[in-house]
Amino acid sequence: MTAYKCYTEITQQREAWQQAVENVLSAGDDLKRFFAEQQPDEIIFLACGSPYYLGQSAAMHWQRQLGIPARAVMGSEMFMYPETYLPVTAKRPLVVVVSRSGSTSEVQWALDKYEKLYPGRTLLVGCTPGSPLAERIPQQIIMPAANEETIAQTRSFSAMYLATQLIASVISDQQPVIDALAAAPSQVDGFIAAWEETIAHIMANEALHNVFYLGSGPLFGIAQEATLKITEMSITEAFAYPFLESRHGPRSLIDDSTLVVGLFGQSSARYEKPVLAELRQESTPHTLALAPASLGQIPGAAHTLAVETDWPDSIQGLAYLPLVQLIAYYRAITKGVNPDESRNLVPFIKLDDEGNRV
Secondary structure: OOOOHHHHHHHOOHHHHHHHHHHHHHOHHHHHHHHHHHOOOEEEEEEOOHHHHHHHHHHHHHHHHHOOOEEEEEHHHHHHOHHHHOOOOOOOEEEEEEEOOOOOHHHHHHHHHHHHHOOOOEEEEEOOOOOHHHHHOOOEEEOHHHOOOOOOOOHHHHHHHHHHHHHHHHHOOOHHHHHHHHHOHHHHHHHHHHHHHHHHHHHOOOOOOEEEEEEOHHHHHHHHHHHHHHHHHHOOEEEEEOOHHHHOOHHHHOOOOEEEEEEOOOOOHHHHHHHHHHHHHHOOOEEEEEEEHHHOOOOOOOEEEEEOOOOOHHHHHHHHHHHHHHHHHHHHHHHOOOOOOOOOOOOOOOEOOOOOEO
16 A cells, blocks of 8 residues: 555644643643633634634634633635624634644735734644744744644644643633543544554445535534545545434435444434434435444444543544544545545645735
8 A cells, every 4th residue: 555644644643632732731821821811702713724624613612611602713704704704792802823834825814804903812723833823923832743744634633623622621720621631642542543444444435425424513513624634635525514404405415325424422412323323224325423432332323433532522523533534544545546635725825915826
């Protein structure tokens, strides 16, 4: 088998995760001070591409941990429609910029509009020291060990996701969640070792023509990222929906050559399990469940990848990320697609003043 760079970036994430933990915990006092000074009444995650999906999941975690409204906004949307996306009722917003490269034009332009109204109320989570965003945002968590040579974001996404969830937990003094996230680097190799062979076997099926990811609440952002990953890395048609919402039309695209991947949470499993069982019975797709081990075998799943965690749903997606990245990787291998490159894509978007890509 060809040795692709992204395989190493997916299967050797421990160092990146560890750096995320160390950098956040070492900055804990500064983060608490910054948050206390800002006293935000709204949190906005500002990002493009994969980090936008990260922001969707992180916003739910921050809102729950901190008791403050939180949302994710695409950089392109904020700079084109600032009157729609900039804070309307909040007086003390805080923007959390999430960016691997720290160079994406749309994010920089959106930040220009935001900082004209709210200067100094920004936190950066990224992977590139000395980037344009790192140069302009003093309050930052940067993890160079998470950066990648390939286009698709894998370990960088995981590390930035871990960092954002840990920041909120540190600020709110949620020690059980802090402990779980701090221990995650020691567990990631086990997540991969337990299920890589099974994933490779499932994705060797050449008859699969599309993939549906189901995830609800804080796992919906992870389902969207999983969809983007398999699209980028293997040029496969893929879709993401919340579990129950999939009954309202999208299932018409599911048939016996579809792979349905369910990302299960603890609190919502009783409602999610029947969805997968119905699909397996009525549309006969191939089915795969990613679930906490405590849920046992998921009804309707041909395979259940049981993850040995007892984490709350708001951070459970971290354990699933290496697995959905491997799903995308092995789909690419089966199709004969180079997963290190992505058709029509570049590592980050740089635009000229007219909005043309350069």
